[in-house]
Every structure is written in C-alpha cells, then in structure tokens.
Amino acid sequence: MLKSLPISFILFISVILFLLFPSQVFSAHPKCHSQDKKVLLEIKAALNNPYHLASWNPDDDDCCTWYCLDCDLVTGRVIALTIFSGNISGQIPPAVGDLPYLQNLEFRKLTNLTGQIPSAITKLVNLRELTLSYTNLSGPIPSFLSQLKNLTYLDLSFNDLTGSIPPSLSELPNLDAIHLDRNQLTGSIPDSFGYWTGKTPEIFLSHNNLTGAVPASFGRFQSMIDLSRNKLEGDPSFLFGKNRTSWYVDLSRNLFEFDVSKIEFSDNLTHLDLNHNRIFGSLPKGLTQLNLEFYNVSYNRLCGQIPQGGELQSFDLYSYFHNRCLCGAPLPPCN
Ligand SMILES: *[C@@H]1O[C@H](CO)[C@@H](O)[C@H](O)[C@H]1NC(C)=O
Ligand SMILES: *[C@@H]1O[C@H](CO)[C@@H](O)[C@H](O)[C@H]1NC(C)=O
Ligand SMILES: *[C@@H]1O[C@H](CO)[C@@H](O)[C@H](O)[C@H]1NC(C)=O
Numbered sequence: 500m501l502k503s504l505p506i507s508f509i510l511f512i513s514v515i516l517f518l519l520f521p522s523q524v525f526s527a528h529p530k531c532h533s534q535d536k537k538v539l540l541e542i543k544a545a546l547n548n549p550y551h552l553a554s555w556n557p558d559d560d561d562c563c564t565w566y567c568l569d570c571d572l573v574t575g576r577v578i579a580l581t582i583f584s585g586n587i588s589g590q591i592p593p594a595v596g597d598l599p600y601l602q603n604l605e606f607r608k609l610t611n612l613t614g615q616i617p618s619a620i621t622k623l624v625n626l627r628e629l630t631l632s633y634t635n636l637s638g639p640i641p642s643f644l645s646q647l648k649n650l651t652y653l654d655l656s657f658n659d660l661t662g663s664i665p666p667s668l669s670e671l672p673n674l675d676a677i678h679l680d681r682n683q684l685t686g687s688i689p690d691s692f693g694y695w696t697g698k699t700p701e702i703f704l705s706h707n708n709l710t711g712a713v714p715a716s717f718g719r720f721q722s723m724i725d726l727s728r729n730k731l732e733g734d735p736s737f738l739f740g741k742n743r744t745s746w747y748v749d750l751s752r753n754l755f756e757f758d759v760s761k762i763e764f765s766d767n768l769t770h771l772d773l774n775h776n777r778i779f780g781s782l783p784k785g786l787t788q789l790n791l792e793f794y795n796v797s798y799n800r801l802c803g804q805i806p807q808g809g810e811l812q813s814f815d816l817y818s819y820f821h822n823r824c825l826c827g828a829p830l831p832p833c834n
C-alpha cells in the first residue's frame with residue numbers, strides 16, 4: 500500500500516503529523532508510569548507540597564519531566580529521586596519505598612528534614628546509591644540497610660544519628676564507599692568492618708564519639724580509612740605494612756598510643772594524618788621512601804631526629820610541632 504504512494508505524499512503526511520504532534524514523533528522517552536506518578540504525588544503531599552517540588556504538577560501526565568528525578572529512557576520508570584538544597588520540612592515519606600525501580604535516592608542539604616530512616620527503604624532492592632546527608636535525621640543507623648545488597652554507595656554523613664554502628668553493614672557486598680562521618684555515633688567499630696562479604700569499601704567514620712580499639716580484624720585492611728576525631732584508643736599500627744594498598748589513613752585526634760619506630764609503610768601511602776594522639780618513638784627512615792602528599796604527625800609524643808630526604812622536608816614545622824623531642828629540619832637542629 501505504502502509502496503504505491505508517491506514519496507512526496509508520504510513526506511507531506513509526515514510533516515503534517517510532526518506539526519500536529521511534535522512531542523509524540525520526537526519524544527526522547529516514554530511518559531512516566533502512572534503508578535510512579537501517583538507515588539511521587541504522595542511523596543509531595545507528605546512533605547507538605549513544598550515550593551521546591553512545584554514542577555510536580557498533577558495535571559502534567561509526564562512526570563519524567565519533573566525536577567529532582569530521572570526516568571529510565573526505555574521503560575519510563577523513575578530510577579533516581581534526588582532532593583537537594585530545598586526548603587523542605589518533615590520526615591522522609593515511607594512512600595519512597597514504593598518507587599520499585601529506584602537506583603539512586605538522595606535527600607541532601609535539607610536541615611529541616613527530621614525523624615528516622617524509614618524501613619520502607621528496604622523495599623528498594625535495585626538501589627545502588629543512598630545519600631541522606633546534611634539533614635537533621637536522628638535515631639540509629641538501622642541494621643536493615645544491610646538488606647540493600649545492590650548498594651555501591653552509602654552516605655549518611657552530617658546528620659544527628661546516634662547509637663552504635665550495625666555490624667551487619669559489612670554484609671553489603673558491592674560497596675565502594677561508606678560515609679558515617681559527622682554524626683554522634685558511639686560504641687566501638689564493629690569487628691566485621693575488617694572482613695567484608697565483598698570488596699572492602701572506603702570507610703569514613705570521622706567526627707563521631709566512637710570508643711575502644713580498632714578491631715584486630717583490620718589486620719588485613721587494604722582500603723582508605725578516616726577514623727579522625729573520635730575517642731579511639733590502643734595500638735592500630737597493624738593498619739600499616741609494606742604490602743598494604745591503602746593510600747589514605749587518617750587517625751588524627753584520637754587517643755591512639757603506639758611506637759611508630761618499627762612501622763613499615765607501604766609505598767602506596769600518600770595521605771598520612773596521625774596528629775593529636777599519644778604516639779611515641781622516633782620517625783622511621785622508611786618514611787623518606789614515600790610519595791607523601793599529605794602528612795601530619797604533630798601533637799604526639801615523638802622524639803629524635805626527623806629522617807632527612809624524600810618528601811619529609813617538603814612539609815613545614817606545623818606537620819611536626821608539639822612533640823616531646825623531635826628535632827632536625829624543618830624543626831630546629833638536634834643537639
Ligand atoms: C526550617 O524551618 C523553619 C521553621 O519553619 C524556617 O524558619 C526555616 O527557614 C527553614 N529552613 C530551611 C533551610 O528551610
Ligand atoms: C521555608 O518555608 C517556611 C514555611 O514554608 C518559611 O516560613 C521560611 O521562611 C522558608 N525558609 C526559607 C529559607 O526560605
Ligand atoms: C537542625 O540541626 C541544627 C544543627 O545541628 C540545629 O541548630 C537545628 O535546630 C535543627 N533543626 C531542626 C528543625 O531540628
């Protein structure tokens with residue numbers, strides 16, 4: 500039938516169709532799923548219809564064009580909900596758990612967001628990234644987060660979370676990084692954080708009130724770790740070693756107490772912060788072999804000559820000051 504029509508006629512019809520229905524002809528994505536639209540409007544209502552979500556218009560059929568979300572280009576299902584820096588008051592609506600294709604959920608820089616992390620989040624089995632950060636969320640870090648096996652990124656930093664760290668989080672097999680920093684967490688670091696089910700993620704626990712020693716299970720630890728500004732104690736020198744791949748170790752502002760003299764550092768270590776602890780002994784010569792980019796051993800109980808060479812003299816005296824009897828450049832010469 501089409502074959503018998505002149506090409507010019509087909510072109511003419513196409514142009515008419517395009518002029519009448521431009522969005523249908525050139526639509527880059529299918530319209531959003533009606534069930535997702537319904538859930539989004541529930542979320543908006545639960546947050547008291549904030550101005551930040553003004554684009555979430557019930558009369559607009561295509562919720563994929565709304566702000567703060569992304570749809571899958573093939574299926575039209577909502578795969579990302581990212582609510583960031585708005586004037587939003589209230590709690591995380593449990594309805595977020597009813598967006599079954601969500602891969603990325605983010606509530607960030609919302610200081611009036613309060614309440615606890617809702618268990619409805621565990622319904623999001625496809626979730627890869629969960630960011631609840633810079634909010635006033637309180638209560639514990641729920642152990643049910645360990646059910647989200649697809650998570651590659653978990654960021655709960657800068658909140659008012661309390662209680663201890665649930666050991667079960669180490670059952671998340673695909674995590675690249677876990678940020679629990681800047682909360683009010685107490686208790687000790689779980690043993691299980693030294694042996695993850697899958698790969699070991701980068702671990703950020705700084706600015707909390709964690710106590711106790713670093714578990715011995717970290718004896719094989721090979722990732723990046725920030726334990727700064729807690730109340731941790733004991734001897735975590737097993738975090739170091741010649742064949743470690745960790746490039747970043749921050750133990751600063753704790754109560755750690757150990758002899759640094761015999762420690763062998765890996766060539767991979769480029770960021771070493773030990774300031775404000777009770778570390779004693781003399782700095783080992785091996786430090787001169789490292790390509791250090793950040794280095795701070797100030798406010799400890801170190802003694803003896805600073806090894807000369809490598810990067811060690813590229814740091815100023817403030818990386819070394821307030822020790823018991825360290826001497827040599829960049830500090831004054833030894834007697
Ligand atoms: C938080 O809520 C209070 C009280 O309604 C309001 O005055 C303030 O502007 C809000 N802050 C932000 C960042 O939305
Ligand atoms: C946030 O919204 C509340 C009420 O909705 C309003 O009183 C307040 O001034 C707003 N704050 C900012 C920073 O816009
Ligand atoms: C949010 O937290 C800040 C600082 O932590 C606090 O000053 C503020 O009162 C809190 N706001 C609410 C609504 O809880």
Ligand SMILES: *[C@@H]1O[C@H](CO)[C@@H](O)[C@H](O)[C@H]1NC(C)=O
Nearest residue numbers: 623624625626646647648649
């Ligand atoms: C992870 O996501 C994939 C597809 O996105 C899904 O097939 C799988 O069931 C999810 N894994 C779990 C443990 O839910």
Ligand SMILES: *[C@@H]1O[C@H](CO)[C@@H](O)[C@H](O)[C@H]1NC(C)=O
Nearest residue numbers: 681682683684706707708709
């Ligand atoms: C740690 O606990 C002390 C009291 O023991 C408290 O004053 C401080 O605010 C807490 N710090 C954090 C980050 O929670």
Ligand SMILES: *[C@@H]1O[C@H](CO)[C@@H](O)[C@H](O)[C@H]1NC(C)=O
Nearest residue numbers: 718719720721740741742743
């Ligand atoms: C590091 O090297 C020592 C011997 O030098 C070995 O016993 C140990 O198993 C190695 N550790 C890792 C994690 O490769």
Ligand SMILES: *[C@@H]1O[C@H](CO)[C@@H](O)[C@H](O)[C@H]1NC(C)=O
Nearest residue numbers: 741742743744745765766767
């Ligand atoms: C340093 O890290 C690289 C990967 O970034 C790795 O291949 C290498 O084995 C590491 N070296 C040591 C001594 O761990």
Ligand SMILES: *[C@@H]1O[C@H](CO)[C@@H](O)[C@H](O)[C@H]1NC(C)=O
Nearest residue numbers: 774775794795797798817818
């Ligand atoms: C090292 O830490 C001390 C104490 O916190 C600080 O005063 C100094 O500025 C730091 N040095 C560098 C290079 O960060």
